[in-house]
Amino acid sequence: MQDFPIIRTAGVDGLLISFSASLSEHANRAALAFRAALDAEGWDGVEETSSSLVSAFIRFDPVHLPHAKLRQKVQVLLDQCDWYAADLPGGRRFWLIPTVFGTVAAPQLGQAAQAAGMSETDATHSLSSARVRVQTIGFAPGQPYLGELPPAWDIPRQKELTPRVPEGALVVALRQLVLFSVTTPTGWQHVGQTAMRLFQPETKEPFLLRPGDEVQFTPTDIETLERMRSDPRGGATCEGLA
The missing domain is CATH 3.30.1360.40 (Gyrase A; domain 2)
Structure with missing residues (x-):
C-alpha cells in the first residue's frame, strides 16, 4: 500500500x-x-x-x-x-441557507430518511442541524460537495437516475450533500430545495461558495422560499470565520 x-x-x-x-x-x-x-x-x-x-x-x-x-x-x-x-485557509465564511425539506419541492426525503433509518422529521432535524464544509467545487460551475454528515447518512446512490432535479436542489448520498447549480439528472436523492443561485457569471466572483466555507441548511416553507427567488442568494446569509 x-x-x-x-x-x-x-x-x-x-x-x-x-x-x-x-x-x-x-x-x-x-x-x-x-x-x-x-x-x-x-x-x-x-x-x-x-x-x-x-x-x-x-x-x-x-x-x-x-x-x-x-x-x-x-x-x-x-x-x-x-x-x-493544518489550519484551514483564511477567508472562509459560514453560510445559513434557507431550505425546504421534503414536500413536493424535495420529494425524495422520505426514501432517503428510510435508507438512513430515520423518520422524515428526524431526517430533517439531522440534515438541518449539520454544519458541513464545502469540500470541493466540481461537476458543474460553482457546485459544492459538502460533508461529512453523520454515519447514518452513508446511504448509496440510487440504482436509476432521477431524470431531472432543479437548480438549487439539495441531494444526499455517501455521507455528503451536493447543492446543484444547474438543472440536471442525478443518482443522489433530492431531500431539500433552496432558491440559491450558486453560479453567477455576471458578477466579479461567479462562484457563490468557496472550498472551505461552512454551511448549515435552515428549514423554511415553500411560500417563503418562493419569495426569496428574487434574491440571487436565495435568502442565504453569511459571516466571516476567524
Whole structure:
C-alpha cells in the first residue's frame, strides 16, 4: 500500500498531490490547506491551482518551471508540517441557507430518511442541524460537495437516475450533500430545495461558495422560499470565520 501524500504527474503541465485514496475530514483539510499554501508561495511558472476532495492540483508552464524542479519544491513544502492537522485557509465564511425539506419541492426525503433509518422529521432535524464544509467545487460551475454528515447518512446512490432535479436542489448520498447549480439528472436523492443561485457569471466572483466555507441548511416553507427567488442568494446569509 502506497503511503500518502503522493505526488503524481498529470499530463504535460500538471502535478497532482493526493493526501488519501478516500474522503476523510483530515484528507480534505490537508488538500485545502496545501492548496492555500501553494498560492501563498507564488512560484514563478505556476499558472493555476485547485483542490478536489482529497488532492491539490498545480497547472504550470514546464518551459519555465521543469517537472523535476516543481516536484522538488512541492516535496519541500510537504515536509514543512503535518498538513492533515493544518489550519484551514483564511477567508472562509459560514453560510445559513434557507431550505425546504421534503414536500413536493424535495420529494425524495422520505426514501432517503428510510435508507438512513430515520423518520422524515428526524431526517430533517439531522440534515438541518449539520454544519458541513464545502469540500470541493466540481461537476458543474460553482457546485459544492459538502460533508461529512453523520454515519447514518452513508446511504448509496440510487440504482436509476432521477431524470431531472432543479437548480438549487439539495441531494444526499455517501455521507455528503451536493447543492446543484444547474438543472440536471442525478443518482443522489433530492431531500431539500433552496432558491440559491450558486453560479453567477455576471458578477466579479461567479462562484457563490468557496472550498472551505461552512454551511448549515435552515428549514423554511415553500411560500417563503418562493419569495426569496428574487434574491440571487436565495435568502442565504453569511459571516466571516476567524
